[in-house]
Each structure stands twice: as structure tokens, then as C-alpha cells.
Amino acid sequence: MSAAIRAINLNVQRGKSHILHDLTVEIPRGVIMGLLGPSGSGKTTLMRSIVGLQRIASGEIQVLDLPAATKPLRSKIGYSTQSASVYSDLTCIQNIRYFASLYPQNEKSPEQILEDVDLSRNADQMADSLSGGERARLALATTLVGTPELLILDEPTVGLDPVLRVQLWALFNKLAAQGKTLLVSSHVMDEADTCHQLILLREGRVLAQGTPSELRARTGKSRMDEVFISLIGAA
Amino acid sequence: MNINRLSAMTKRVLLQLWHDPRTLALLFLSPALLMTILKYVYWSNPDLFQRVAGSMLGVFPMLVMFLITSVATLRERSSGTLERLMISPLGKAEFIAGYAIAFGLTSLVQATAVSSYAIWVLGLKIAGLQITLIYVAILDALIGLAIGLAVSTFANTEFQAIQFMPAILLPQLLLSGLLIPRAAMPRILLDLSNFLPLSYAMDATRKVISNQGSILNDSLIIFLFLALLLSAGSLTLKRQSK
Numbered sequence: 001m002s003a004a005i006r007a008i009n010l011n012v013q014r015g016k017s018h019i020l021h022d023l024t025v026e027i028p029r030g031v032i033m034g035l036l037g038p039s040g041s042g043k044t045t046l047m048r049s050i051v052g053l054q055r056i057a058s059g060e061i062q063v064l065d066l067p068a069a070t071k072p073l074r075s076k077i078g079y080s081t082q083s084a085s086v087y088s089d090l091t092c093i094q095n096i097r098y099f100a101s102l103y104p105q106n107e108k109s110p111e112q113i114l115e116d117v118d119l120s121r122n123a124d125q126m127a128d129s130l131s132g133g134e135r136a137r138l139a140l141a142t143t144l145v146g147t148p149e150l151l152i153l154d155e156p157t158v159g160l161d162p163v164l165r166v167q168l169w170a171l172f173n174k175l176a177a178q179g180k181t182l183l184v185s186s187h188v189m190d191e192a193d194t195c196h197q198l199i200l201l202r203e204g205r206v207l208a209q210g211t212p213s214e215l216r217a218r219t220g221k222s223r224m225d226e227v228f229i230s231l232i233g234a235a
Numbered sequence: 236m237n238i239n240r241l242s243a244m245t246k247r248v249l250l251q252l253w254h255d256p257r258t259l260a261l262l263f264l265s266p267a268l269l270m271t272i273l274k275y276v277y278w279s280n281p282d283l284f285q286r287v288a289g290s291m292l293g294v295f296p297m298l299v300m301f302l303i304t305s306v307a308t309l310r311e312r313s314s315g316t317l318e319r320l321m322i323s324p325l326g327k328a329e330f331i332a333g334y335a336i337a338f339g340l341t342s343l344v345q346a347t348a349v350s351s352y353a354i355w356v357l358g359l360k361i362a363g364l365q366i367t368l369i370y371v372a373i374l375d376a377l378i379g380l381a382i383g384l385a386v387s388t389f390a391n392t393e394f395q396a397i398q399f400m401p402a403i404l405l406p407q408l409l410l411s412g413l414l415i416p417r418a419a420m421p422r423i424l425l426d427l428s429n430f431l432p433l434s435y436a437m438d439a440t441r442k443v444i445s446n447q448g449s450i451l452n453d454s455l456i457i458f459l460f461l462a463l464l465l466s467a468g469s470l471t472l473k474r475q476s477k
Contacts, residue, residue, distance in 0.1 A: 012476070048476075051322050053476045069475065074324045085315030089254045090247070101243035102323045126254070142319065 002065055004029040004150055004181040005050055010059035012045050012204075019045045020204045023059070027183060027197075029149075032176045035185040036228065041187040042204040044082070046191030047152050050183070051079045064149055075103050078143025079152045084135045085142070088128035092119055093140055095127055096145065103146035110145075117171065118143045133164040140171070151175065153184045157191065168195045189225040200231060207231050236332065240325055244333025246341075247264060248307070252341065262341065266295040266349045274357045288359050289444035290413050292350050293436055296342040296376035304338060304383030305396040311346055312387070317472070324451045335380060335465070343369065344377030362446030371443055371450065374457050375436045379404075381464035382432075388471035402425070407433040412441070430431035 001051050005027040019042050027033045034041050039136040048054035052069030061068035064076055078217055086095050096110040117137040122130065127138060136156060143151050153172075157165045169191065176196070182234060184195065192198055193212050200207040200215075208215060208231050216222060219230040252259060259371075270288055277284035304336045308332040320330060361368060369400040383396075386403060390396040410420070410428040417428050428434040439453035 051324060053318055053475060053477050071324075074322060077322065079319070081315045081318065081320055083315055085318060085319040087247070087251060088314070089251045094247075094250060098243060098247045099319075099323065102240050102320070102325045104324065147324075 002029075002218055003027055003062075003184075004064060005183070006060075007050070007064045008060045010046075010061060011057040012042075012049055012054060013057045014045070014054075016190070018204065020049070023204065023206055025199055025206060027199075029179065029181050030176060030179055031196040032172055032182045032184060034192050034198045035183055035201065036187065036189065036192055036198055037207075038203035039146065039187060040203075041201040044154055044200055045184065045204075047079070047154050047185060051077055053079075075110070075146040076149045077152060078137045078146070078148035078150070078153060080143050080156060082155045082158060084139035086127045086135070086138050087193065089126065092130070092141075093121070093123040095138065096141055099142050100145040105147050106145060107146065107147045113141050113144045116144065118167070118175075133160050136160060136164070136168070137171075140168070144175075147179060151180055151182045153182065155185055156189070157186065157188065165191070165235055186215050189223075189228060192224040200228060201233060236326065236328060237324075241329050241333055241336070241430075242246065244263055244325065245336045248334055248337035249340070251307075252337070260324045262299060263346050263348050265433075266291075266299075266345070267352050269295070270349065270353050270357055270359075274459070285360060285444075288338055288353060288357070289361060290437060292346070292353060293407065293440035294374055294413070295349060295373040296346055297379035297433070297436065298340055298400070298404065299345070300338050300376040300379035301383040301400060302379075302397070304334065304380045305387040305390065306393055308384055308387040309390055309396050311392055321472070321474045327472045327474075330472065331384065331465055331469050335377060338380050339373055339377060342373050346372030346376070360443050361441035366464070367450070368440070368443045371436070371439045374439070374454065374461075377461055378432050378436055378457065378464075381461050383465055383469060384468035385471065397444075404433075407431045410434065411437040413437055432457060432464070435460075 003026045006159050007023055007025050010020050010023040035046065037043055045054055050054050050063055050068055052073065059128060063073055066073055075174060092114060093110055096113050100106050100110050114123055117140055119134060119137055119141065127135065140156060149206055155166050176182055195212065199209045199214060212224065217226050219227045221227045221230050237294060270450065273288050273291065274284055286436060309374055350368055354361065354365060386399040387396055390399060410424055411433040415423055417434060435453040435456045439450040442448045442450050
């Protein structure tokens with residue numbers, strides 16, 4: 001089967017700064033791909049380019065066999081930004097119902113989606129009264145409307161306590177098991193181990209790509225943050 | 236234009252408003268309060284009350300819709316929900332039309348309530364039909380909405396958005412014939428006012444109040460301005476950032 005995402009010689013400029021340099025990556029279908037790197041390494045820009053929100057200077061991006069930013073992709077990609085993009089003056093179920101009603105088809109009902117992210121009990125609660133963890137799960141829920149095959153999640157676990165992070169990762173695994181492809185960015189290195197594959201970004205370039213065990217073998221280190229530092233040293 | 240998405244969009248905006256009872260109350264109470272104050276300010280000169288209060292019925296919906304539209308769209312931009320919508324199948328025209336219908340309906344209710352209060356309680360006399368006055372008030376509201384939508388692109392914060400009211404709306408208000416009839420202004424200001432949508436809105440309001448002249452031309456010109464402003468607003472909604 002073809003790759004979920006294929007970016008070839010991607011260059012992105014924002015204003016005068018060159019954010020992504022000749023970046024080439026391929027992300028297979030059905031995996032959880034971790035996108036790691038220090039802040040400012042271009043993780044968000046790469047994700048925005050894939051969803052079609054960022055204009056690219058040169059290069060090519062194919063998403064689910066279609067050029068990025070094309071119309072048919074709109075019902076196939078779910079994207080959540082670093083800050084939860086939900087309506088704080090609507091309840092959880094109203095948020096999901098609204099987003100779902102914009103799509104021609106929905107794989108799951110709004111109630112099922114809330115069930116999936118464990119927010120059924122909060123269905124009638126206003127989004128602005130949710131706790132940080134509940135809000136993060138609501139943001140994730142908004143990516144599950146329509147018929148998404150690809151989920152792009154920008155730092156979905158940032159600022160969450162370890163218990164909630166484990167819960168969210170369990171959910172990501174469940175979604176991957178359903179056949180969805182997930183691209184998840186993080187700067188928490190211990191989350192890397194829960195990904196099937198990793199892309200390490202630094203200053204807009206791919207430093208390394210591979211499974212966690214491959215990267216360990218390559219560097220001879222056991223902890224992921226050591227692996228990363230050792231790869232930076234080698235570059 | 237997809238009717239399901241459009242109605243979902245309209246319903247969502249109304250639902251947000253519904254969840255904000257304080258804003259709802261202010262939408263109705265503040266124009267009523269201002270009309271009451273006007274009534275007593277002009278206690279010794281009831282003719283002036285008739286002239287000013289009538290025009291104010293067109294000014295309130297416009298000011299209010301300008302403010303709530305610019306703040307609402309700015310909130311969509313800053314909270315990231317606008318980007319969330321831009322990657323969904325929702326069309327830009329559906330986004331704008333959804334806001335226009337939701338806020339248009341809101342101003343229908345507002346104009347009906349405020350004009351009824353002014354007529355039945357405060358004794359405002361209008362020679363034309365109340366329903367025509369409400370129609371003109373909705374046009375005024377849509378002008379406020381269209382300008383609010385267009386300027387929200389140039390504002391990065393809610394602070395800035397509010398500042399556009401004195402910068403963009405008040406000059407138009409001064410030139411619209413609210414203070415003195417437009418024909419009595421210096422030539423250059425009169426020519427300038429001919430290019431401002433508010434002038435036609437105020438002309439139409441006055442014609443209904445005095446029941447003199449047809450508002451057909453004013454209506455058409457206002458629709459033209461609306462089409463222009465709303466398409467300018469839709470151009471400023473970018474799916475991609477540079």
C-alpha cells in the first residue's frame with residue numbers, strides 16, 4: 001500500500017526565515033509516527049503544510065495519494081493544534097455535533113466520539129469549564145468527525161499529567177489499531193517509545209527516521225533523550 | 236452553498252449567543268435605555284426627539300452588529316477555530332452567510348423590540364410602516380456586520396477591533412446626515428458621503444420615519460455595498476498562510 005504522507009524536497013519559508021529545508025519524509029499507513037524535536041525545529045510548520053494550512057515554497061507533498069491542500073482531503077484529515085481549537089461557549093456535545101455537521105459523512109456519531117475520548121459524562125458541560133485534560137480530549141474528539149484516515153496531532157499531551165498522558169496514548173493506539181495513521185508531535189522524549197516510528201527534526205531538517213529500537217541500535221544509547229543528543233552530536 | 240452546512244453554521248452562532256445571556260440582555264436593554272434617555276434629554280423639544288430617535292433606530296443595530304461581528308470573527312481567528320473550519324468542507328461563503336443569517340435574525344428581533352418600545356412606550360411617531368423601519372434596521376445591521384467582518388482581518392487583538400469603531404464607523408456616522416441633513420454639508424463632504432454605505436442607510440431610515448420618498452434606490456445601493464463588503468470579507472479568509 002502507498003504511503004499515507006510523502007513529502008519530497010519540501011521547502012517552507014515564513015517571512016524571511018527558512019523553516020523547512022529540502023525535507024523529505026515518508027510516513028506509512030496505519031502507524032503512529034512520532035515527530036520529535038526541540039521547539040523551533042519546524043514540527044508545527046511541517047504539520048501545517050501537510051494539512052494544507054501552510055503555503056510551501058517548493059517541493060511536493062502527497063497526502064493519501066492526493067496533493068496536499070486539495071479539496072477531497074478535507075474530510076479525510078483530522079488536525080488538532082497545540083491550543084485546543086474548540087468553542088468554549090458551547091457544550092462538548094454541541095461542539096462535536098457542529099463540527100460533524102460540516103462533513104458529508106460521519107464514521108461515528110457525536111455520542112460515540114465522546115465515548116471514544118471518555119467524555120460521555122461531560123457531554124452537556126460547557127467547554128470552558130473543562131479541566132486541562134478534558135479539554136485536550138475534546139480537541140482530539142473534534143479530529144474524529146467526518147471519515148478521517150489521517151490524524152495530525154500537534155503536541156496533544158503538552159501540559160498534561162503522566163496519568164492523562166498514558167490514557168491519551170492508549171487512545172492513539174486504539175485509533176491506530178482501527179487502521180488510522182497518526183502523526184503526533186511531542187517534545188517529551190519518553191513518549192517516543194510508544195510510537196511505532198520516529199522522525200527527529202532539527203532546524204528544519206530530518207536528523208533521523210526509524211523505529212525506536214533502530215535509533216537505539218544506531219546510537220548505542222538506551223534512553224530516548226540520550227539517543228536524540230547523540231544524533232545531534234553526530235550531525 | 237450547501238444548505239446543511241449553512242444551517243449548522245447559523246445554528247452554532249445562535250447557540251453561542253444563547254449561551255451568553257448577558258450579551259443578549261445588553262442587545263435589548265441598552266438601546267431601550269438610550270432611547271429613554273433621549274426622550275427626557277429632548278423633553279423641552281419633542282420635535283427634535285422625533286428626528287433623532289427615529290435615526291437612532293437605524294444606528295443601534297449597526298453599531299451592535301459591527302461590534303459583535305468583529306469580536307466574534309476575531310475570536311474565531313485567535314482561538315484557532317477558524318483554521319479548524321478552513322480545513323473542513325465548510326466553504327468561506329457558508330461561513331460568512333452563516334454569520335450574516337444568525338446576526339440578521341438577531342437584529343430582526345432587536346429592531347422589532349426596540350422600535351415597538353419607542354413607538355408604544357415613548358410615543359415616537361413614524362409616518363411610514365413599522366415593518367419597513369424594521370426592514371431598514373436589518374439592512375443597517377448587515378452593513379455593521381459586513382464592515383465588522385472586513386476590519387477584523389486588520390485587527391490582531393480584540394482591543395484593536397474595538398478601536399475600529401471610532402476609526403471607521405463614527406466618521407461615517409458624522410457624515411451620514413445624522414447631525415444635519417447631508418445636503419447642508421460642504422460640497423466635498425457631501426461628495427464623500429455619497430461613497431459611504433451608512434449615508435444610504437440613514438437616508439432610508441429618515442424616509443420611512445417621514446414617509447417621504449421611496450427607499451427602493453437606497454435599498455439597492457445598500458445591497459450593492461453589502462455584496463462588495465461581504466466578498467471583500469470572504470477574500471480575507473485565507474485557507475493558507477504565507
